[in-house]
Amino acid sequence: MNDRTSALDSVVFGVDIQSGDIRGDSPSYALVVLDTRDTESDEVRIERDVVSFRKLRRLIERDEPAIVATDNMYELAADKDDLVRFLRWLPHETRLVQVTGSERPEPLSRVASRHGVPYGKEPMKEAEAAARLALANVGYEVAAFENTTTVKVSRGRSTGKGGWSQDRYTRRIHGSVKKQARKVEAALDEANLDFERDVTEKYGGYSQALFTVEARPQDIPVSTHRSGDTRVEIERERRDGIEFEPLVKRRDRVIVGIDPGTTTAVAVVGFDGRVLDVHSTRTADTAAVIEWIIERGRPSLVAADVQPMPETVEKFRRSFDAAGWAPPSDIPVDEKLHRTRDIDYENDHERDALAAALFAFDDHEDQFERISRKVPADVDREEVIARVLVREESVEAVLREMNDDGDDTSDEPDETAHEEPELTPEEREIRDLKSRVNRLESHVEDLSETIEEKDEIIDEYKDELSEARREERREARERREINRLERENGRLERKVESLESENEELTEKLDRLKSLWKLDHSNFADVNTNGILTSDSEWEVAERKSEANESGGNLVPVKIVEQFTNGALDETVEQYGIAAGDVVYLRDASGAGRTTAERLADFDPRVVLRAGNLSEVADEVLFEAEIPVAPADGVAIQEIDELAVARESDVAAAIADWEDRAEERQKEQQKEMVDQIISEHRAENRR
Template structure:
């Protein structure tokens, strides 16, 4: 039985009791641990029920009707907040799947019951049904927690004290936000952060933490102080969810491919288009969590592309894109308001749709920008399909092209089917050969696609590092701003009037210290800016080299430090790769076999052992001495590469040389064989 090892409580309301009545309702309750009854009470109030739950800590509370506990969803959620954590299960069904009386369920499942079960017997039946996997878990809360940090009171009107209090509260909210960020990062808990910036720090911050409130309260508590308040609360579900205890098969239709524009913030804007540019949804709302957004998108389809109107990309958008494994579209520079207005107005001029706020406008603008960047390609796809007269799903071709495939490759992948055998032997053999050839070509296509995707991932990694450096740069700028503010406060005239000479000297010392801090932070900013500049230059070089490689102008070499197993395993090798080995000495038969198994095409090295050389030669792998290509070798951004024509010439020369050596060795062997034969004949 799937739930037999759980601690399960069953309850049933007593006759003449009601959760909506002014009189306190009473219940019959029973707790099972495996097959043993560890608690039983035929009349218990909610207050006593809470104490029993705290003492026995059941995994599941089972009932035949959740509304016996509270009359509304909100009151039920408030009641559950008072109890220790457990799963609430309704055994009689759900609104969407239908309800059945508890006695009918018991009879169907072979559970013994009397003709008129008492409340305590009904409570036991609820436990027995859960033990065999009957029932629906009632999900009232998201597995998410909101942490809200704000001022305890309003600043109030007028006066120097008002400014001082405002500065202080903004700084405390900023520091508290950083402290909570640090704690969540140390615990490895995922979260989204929305802030409202202020003159001297933050006016408010809201964390949406993707963990249950019970996990968060173990290290972050609610707090109400004289300056700020911190509220830690579970996020209620807008609609209750009934989850079957036993998994059910889901026969869902194919998902529609979507382009999704997101404008994150305290108020989040969402725009969803299909791949024909049709608007499917426009929405905005306050404090929309990432999971809420993901669920909303998933109801409409699968997000092929997630778009933003700003650069660098917000983390919120990046995390949503990673969930769907989506392509990310972002402009090189953040879109201007005038550009966004023009995009949206031109697109909606003949439409009845209206954009209700700036957040929807921004999300729609970036989605349209992404769609228009592919519009001409989509038209070419339709034209190519008509020309080729093939039956392929247009939307799937578009998705493959968006993911980096050429139009021809995308159509080929979707139309590839091994042809049926013909009756005639000649046609059958021809068809078999053609099919093998197609398979071989497809395998090569997939290898090239994998290589291309690997380079793109490398580029994305560099971009992510770039974004992190820019964020760190922004943090250093905030620190400088705070230091300058403290410097101005220390040097104010009112401060000098109120303090004596001793305090003045101390504050001047503080000023000098702060100046030093500012200077150090500026140096850090300069260093970070230089790192960002280097990464950007490296990204441009990598893109250029990839274009040249795809155009068959260069060959990129896989660099290996030395001929050892560890070095070979540290490099990702593919068939037909060219290896540039800095030190070829020391390699034995097993390391040579490792390269042969990877089906590389050539090795450039010096000081290679005779055994390894013979193994490579016998396996059709050509060994080119380093000095032959030294003057032609080029290095950019740590990438070693050769001109394709020059490499092909060198390879051809060494193929001819190796062929000539093999021919000479064969002639020498034949002459020796004839000579030995003649000697034996003469002696006989």
């Protein structure tokens, strides 16, 4: 068991409900304060009072007691959620302790009687009993949070809804968050704390940075605050539910395997072969490792994985006054891997420590079973095994010694005891104490030498650590710069791909425009006549070629629109463009409405050649816009791939024909208008 019998020098609050209920409006509490600070004797300063819940919280905030003890935690909280909020509110160094047990608490009277603490039914007596029990390390700490803390750096004010300087304002806030996040990261690095960082990058910097730190809030060199554009929030990570941790943990007899070196690894195994814990460290000294082991059990057997046992492992063995074990020869790596195959460990050092402890257990397993069969049910089996291992005595001798220690000794000496050849218990104890003193004196000398060596090593390590930290910070800066350059390189590569794609499209368009230009400045007779869309005979084609040669053969480009719709117009504009004075050929002129016709008229083409008939609405719109419209049958249109040309003379003839038809159409419209006026005049005269 733990030798510690009372809480550290501190203040303990004992609390019990006096009247009312926490679920009501105004509960009152009986409060007993036990103050063990600054006392030269064993006396404890006691204060008693009846306080409201609000005053109780103020006193807890002011005094920051080590323990707030109660017989029922739900006297301080209405439900589980309220209890979690109360635990979050408690000062960092204050623990809530339920002295009556964990999930199934016992009556306070029974617990107090078992530990010899005065008890009374009055609330003040119950509060005092709870405080004294907690002071004696009786009870369970109520815990709802892990030893992991979240540090959140975020914006301290909103970026707003906009404005002429909105971008600059937003960039400044995000830059401030990034700057504050770097300060927090530097503080955590300086404190040598393990943490993970998750940032949300925004315009100008960060909108949020989240640090998950393996430490309690009081161990983190950062506090919750809000300053200008940023704020820092600290919150402990919550557990899945409410858990209970005993104030004093039973320390059973254990087997300890140790792998010394630059990295020291320790494994703890129970007498039943269960692996209880494993740990490795490069920074902790011998005292810290011993403290870690003591927190997990009382070592009875210290094991190594090599032969002979290293001096460092031997020092640990002497520190615990435990038996030692080493294999006949160094344990091969494949056997270590096989023996530890079902156990999780972090590195090879932990594997070696585990292998040492487990092989030591395997070597003594039969002995443990033999001892267990001889030990009565009412005797501590592990204590007997430990004494047999350390003292190398028989089970019977150990049992006799334990029975003698448990018997009440009388004032009169036992005359028959002097006649026995065996030593009396007192003489055996003296012998053991002398032997232990000699071992401890030798151990003290060894430790003194070790301390001097460690001091020198520590100084060297400090220098190396400082240099390593500088190197790590430099590498971190380089990594951040590399990441930034990689992101920038990726952005530029994506931009290059986009520009190359755009350049290919423009090149294709330029090629098409060059082809049009060449056709516009070439002779129609040079064009291959296999693609003529008219039904002219070869004689007519030859005649047209002759006329073209005589007239100089001027050609004009023709912009083809597959169908008289907005979509087809968009496609032609995208590929070739339609400008004022262009010749437009509608391969299918049917189906257009007013909107499509008005859009074509807005381009102001020189002439529109159509295949098929226009709708009445489209024909009316183009006529009113004075856009010539002529059938495509009267114009020889030559198509080469996606390009087309027509003879200038044919186009001019089509326009002249339209003008004649337009003049007649206008005359007809005027005549109809005059007839309508006369009809209307006659109708009015009849009235």
